[in-house]
Amino acid sequence: MRLHRNLCFAVIDGLLEIFNDGSYADKTIEKLLKRDKRWGSRDRGFVAETIYEIVRWKRLYTSIAEVKSPYSRDDLWRVFAVWATLRGIKLPDWPYFKDTPNRRIKGRFDELQKIRKYRESIPDWMDELGIEELGEPIWTKEIAALNEQADVVLRVNTLKTNVDKVKAELFDAGFETENLSKLPNALKLKERGNVFQTEAFKNGWFEVQDASSQLVASYIEAEPGMRVADTCAGAGGKSLHIADTMDNKGQIIALDIYQNKLNELKRRAKRNGVHNIETRLIDSTKVIKKLHGKMDRVLIDAPCTGLGVLRRNPDAKWKLRPEFLNEIRETQQKLLKDYSKMVKPGGKLVYATCSILPSENQNQVKSFLQSEEGKDFKLVKDDKILSHKTGNDGFYMAKLERIS
Template sequence: MRFHRNLVEGVAEVLERIFNSGIYADKALEQQFRKNRQWGSRDRGFVAETVYEIVRWKRLYAEVGEITPPFKKKDYYRYFAVWVLLNDQVLPNWPEFKGLKKEAVLSRYKPLKKVRKYRESVPDWLDSLGEAGLGSELWTRELAALNEQAPVILRANRLLISPETLQEKLKEEGIGTDLVPGYPDALQLQQRGNVFRTDSFKEGFFEVQDAASQTVAPFLEVVPGMRVIDACAGAGGKTLHLAALMKNKGQLIALDIYPQKLQELKKRAKRAKAFNIETRLITDAKVVKRLKGSADRVLIDAPCTGLGVLRRNPDAKWKLESSFLERVCETQQELLANYSALVKKGGLLVYATCSILPSENTRQVEAFLKSPQGKCFRLVEERSLYASVDGFDGFYTARLERVD
């Protein structure tokens, strides 16, 4: 492979924003692409994939390359060099790589790959936490799966099109896809590409949504005509799926505390022709209290550590801190206590996270059911999805019925 200096420089600049400035990888890449509009799709693809690989293996590469913070510009070139050598490529004869020998890199790599926290490139505290929660065997398998590149999955918008028809339309636009067995609305890209430029996307025929995430909305068992509340709607990926399952009939209320996310949801809903969605910004407790006991279904897609989606957001494991888990668990329990009051008798509450930790999942539901607010609910079903088992993101969902 021939490496172009301007692209390698771009990789180094993006890594500086991620590692030193704390910017998330996707935002750092967006900034770099705006700065270099002359780059074609191949150039952008090289920079993005290289950055994500280095971010994913940050700890391992640092150990192999003897890189220690605080990072300087030369360290980002050294990260790149380790990536090149471990991928069995030849380093360019540039001054930045002077003195780096493949033999030395491989000799340091061989003993490290026998130790899980180095091999899978995770902080010590996270490795200990995962093993304590899932057991050594499952945690080891799951870490390996979460370090693989995630497939790109589309969800066909059944308000407008079937997955089979969407597959044909995308084929006409040069995008090859496969139906995903067991996931009725899902199509998987055969090759990565910018699907947002297609006419099919502009016409609202699909959204990009992982197959595991696509299991959450059906778990609510909605039917047309219901009143459904998405309590933590965000930009609305699951809200839009619920609208399709409701066939645009009934009332779908999307709540959130962030106005910009609800604005994005409105744009997406307009494109998807989802007309039964009503957004409500939570400005005070009254917004929620007015809905008390009124909903047939409530979804709490709770904020979490996001450990189930590390394949997509590998920089999250370097931004997470052990203290965050305690804080987010408190938030999750508060959400369960507050939003469960919106469910009418006989209605269903679904609690979901994109985490794989029992402390954010089964234990939260157990604690809620023992609380004063949870005593009128019963657990109907819970489900845990793992990347190492199911091949997609890690997710947890629990369905609870209000019985009193």
């Protein structure tokens, strides 16, 4: 691989924003990719993938480079040199790479591979938490899996088309896909690529949605004609999928505390040909109270640490703080107690997170069932999805039924 100066400069600029200014990697990369209109897909791919790779292995690479926060440009060129050396890329004769100690880099890498928190490039507190909650053998496998690059999985919108048509359309556009055995309406890209520019996407034929996340719609068992509440809807990936399973019949009330996310959901629903979703902003307790005892199904896709999706959001490793875990647990329990009141007798509640921690998952459900608000519910089943077992995002789902 030959390194191009303008692309490498873009990588360094991006890392400065992410590491020093606390910018989100996806937003920073999105902005960088608009820098030069002459860049082709390979150029943009290099910038995006290199930044994500260095962010993912930040602790390992900065330890080898012997640099500490806040990082100077020279520090980040040293980190870049570590990345390139470990990938076997020949460094050009640029001043930034003068006197790069190749042999020392490889030796230091071999040493740090023996220590999990460096090998998997995670903060000390996260390593300790993982051992405490999952046990060392499972945590060791899981954090290794969460450092692998995530697959691009598509959910075919059967309101408009079918899997075979999407597969053929994408093949003509230069994207090869393969079917997923347990998800009949899902396709996985054989190679990563920007499918958002395809006519199939623009026409609402598919959405990008991980395989674990796609399990939720069937889990909730929503049928045509039912009333369903998606209480933490965000931009609506799961709302759209539920609408698909309901054949666009019945009512889905998509709730969120952020209007901009609900606006995005409206745009996506229009593209998908979905017309049974109503968005409601949660701007007071009255919004929830009006729905008490009226919903056949309620989904709480709860805010969480997101440790199950580190493959997609590697910068979360450096943004998360241990104190946040206590805050989010309180929020999760409050949502369970408040939003469960919307379920009518005989109705079902699904609690889901993209976390792998029992304290955010089965322990929360157990605490809820032992509470005053949870006494009329019973646990039907739950599923704990780990990346090292499935190759998909870490995820949790619990189905509860209101019995009286």
